[in-house]
Amino acid sequence: MTVAVVGGGISGLVVAWRLRSRGRDAVLLETTSRLGGAVGTRAQRGFLLETGPNSFLDREPAMRELASALNLEHRIRAADGAAKRRYVYTRGKLRSVPASPPAFLKSDILPFGAKLRVMGELFSGRAAPGVDESLADFGRRHLGATATRVLLDAVQTGIFAGDVEKLSVGATFPPLVKLEREHRSLLLGAIQAQKAQKARAKALPAGSTGPKLSGALSTFEGGLGTLIDALGTALGDAARTGATVEGLTRGDDGWRLAVSERGQRSELKASSVVLAAPAYVTRGLLEPLDAELAARVGGIDYAPIAVVHLGFDAGTTPAPDGFGFLVPPMEKRRLLGAIHASTVFPFRVEAGRVLYTCMVGGATRPDLVALDEAELVALAREELKALAGVTATPTLTEVFRWKRGIPQYNLGHLERMDGVDRALTRLPGLHLAGNAYKGVGLNDCIRNGLALADALVDAGA
Ligand SMILES: Cc1cc2nc3c(=O)[nH]c(=O)nc-3n(C[C@H](O)[C@H](O)[C@H](O)COP(=O)(O)OP(=O)(O)OC[C@H]3O[C@@H](n4cnc5c(N)ncnc54)[C@H](O)[C@@H]3O)c2cc1C
Numbered sequence: 001m002t003v004a005v006v007g008g009g010i011s012g013l014v015v016a017w018r019l020r021s022r023g024r025d026a027v028l029l030e031t032t033s034r035l036g037g038a039v040g041t042r043a044q045r046g047f048l049l050e051t052g053p054n055s056f057l058d059r060e061p062a063m064r065e066l067a068s069a070l071n072l073e074h075r076i077r078a079a080d081g082a083a084k085r086r087y088v089y090t091r092g093k094l095r096s097v098p099a100s101p102p103a104f105l106k107s108d109i110l111p112f113g114a115k116l117r118v119m120g121e122l123f124s125g126r127a128a129p130g131v132d133e134s135l136a137d138f139g140r141r142h143l144g145a146t147a148t149r150v151l152l153d154a155v156q157t158g159i160f161a162g163d164v165e166k167l168s169v170g171a172t173f174p175p176l177v178k179l180e181r182e183h184r185s186l187l188l189g190a191i192q193a194q195k196a197q198k199a200r201a202k203a204l205p206a207g208s209t210g211p212k213l214s215g216a217l218s219t220f221e222g223g224l225g226t227l228i229d230a231l232g233t234a235l236g237d238a239a240r241t242g243a244t245v246e247g248l249t250r251g252d253d254g255w256r257l258a259v260s261e262r263g264q265r266s267e268l269k270a271s272s273v274v275l276a277a278p279a280y281v282t283r284g285l286l287e288p289l290d291a292e293l294a295a296r297v298g299g300i301d302y303a304p305i306a307v308v309h310l311g312f313d314a315g316t317t318p319a320p321d322g323f324g325f326l327v328p329p330m331e332k333r334r335l336l337g338a339i340h341a342s343t344v345f346p347f348r349v350e351a352g353r354v355l356y357t358c359m360v361g362g363a364t365r366p367d368l369v370a371l372d373e374a375e376l377v378a379l380a381r382e383e384l385k386a387l388a389g390v391t392a393t394p395t396l397t398e399v400f401r402w403k404r405g406i407p408q409y410n411l412g413h414l415e416r417m418d419g420v421d422r423a424l425t426r427l428p429g430l431h432l433a434g435n436a437y438k439g440v441g442l443n444d445c446i447r448n449g450l451a452l453a454d455a456l457v458d459a460g461a
Helices: 010-021 061-069 101-106 112-123 135-143 145-159 174-183 186-203 225-238 279-286 291-298 366-370 373-388 413-424 442-458
Strands: 003-006 026-030 041-044 047-050 076-078 086-090 093-096 217-220 239-241 243-251 254-261 264-270 272-275 302-312 324-326 337-340 354-361 396-407 430-432
Touching (some): 003 264, 041 396, 047 302, 047 396, 225 239, 279 291, 291 413, 354 366, 366 396
Parallel strands (some): 026 239
Antiparallel strands (some): 041 047, 076 217, 254 264, 337 354
């Protein structure tokens, strides 16, 4: 019998694709008319616009493995060298983020006293064992209040668009907690890790070409939609769009899904089910099966986010330097940040054009995502003018709005996940996938999706 995968975002696509490439029968059901969920690329009047995510870091073997199996490796495009620098808006202007400890000491990113406090990190202690600490508390212990509000909050904004006081450090940045556990000080830990990496590189046999992963910020030729298109093509008829899963029941011979597809209701029988829809949809499907599990899953918050693209004709505004900038919430501005999309990936625009991708909303300004499109464009233009001095009139504007955009791994998330995993043992053959649980990045979704599919095949599910 087949495995049914509910939800055709990157997570569901990867699970269904891997199951089928390993010889299992799998069908994917996606409620909207297109595959990809948050991921998608639209070509519009000489600009390639991303609907949600812009890039991934080429440091995840699972992403490379997937790209290679789909014959897309040669279409991976690394960010332009000009995108190396990153900026943070703080104390009235954009300031470059230093890339090394000596550069940090010379930089003006933090006031002098706050820089001294960061150096004091060397003397930080460990957290009490078993404490689920907020990212803000963790940051204040290690880096001090100012660096936490300026730098750490900016970093999390770029990934989670969250509230630094609510996010759990263990759930959002597990490597930081590991560094603290193993080395006490993050700085000492980072130095040790760098030494170990150098030693490993030295130990590589002569002539070895080293690891294939570039570590660079990357996308695909044609944008991230290229990956979705390739997965869709590989799945063929096994990926059904316009198919909404409305109910799920368990019988003696497996699972039954109530599917509504282009006005027709039908029942699909499956030996196993992978729920890869957002948590708030999954909650509804789980409710009749296990109220406790449904409540745990349904308790995961989402931050809304609007993506506002502003495209400029050649010669109307200078090409901005660097990847883009982030705005820490303490600045009380209306922009979370902006990506200099045409600097990062010049092939995404026709020659000389400039594309800014602005992010608005997040956990700290959810109200802004409810503005209408014209208001969001006006807001993005006003903020770009105030923060980055962009005064030209864009020739292209496009808004993509995600009312429940990014899952928030707030305090209690890890405990919630333990409870979810325990509850799932009561429902054999039912599995969860997707960005709500164990990683929000594309790399996380792909790594977790492949691992789940492999586990299902290996268990003979
Ligand atoms: C604005 C934005 C910017 C981002 N930037 C980056 C970035 O630069 N780099 C990065 O690594 N990550 C980024 N992310 C995160 C990453 O894009 C997401 O975490 C990831 O794409 C989520 O994939 P998913 O498949 O888990 O969920 P989704 O993409 O949400 O897919 C879930 C799917 O389930 C479908 N569905 C819902 N209900 C049903 C139903 N009843 N029946 C059938 N199907 C259903 C939905 O239509 C949807 O297609 C960004 C996210 C957003 C929103």
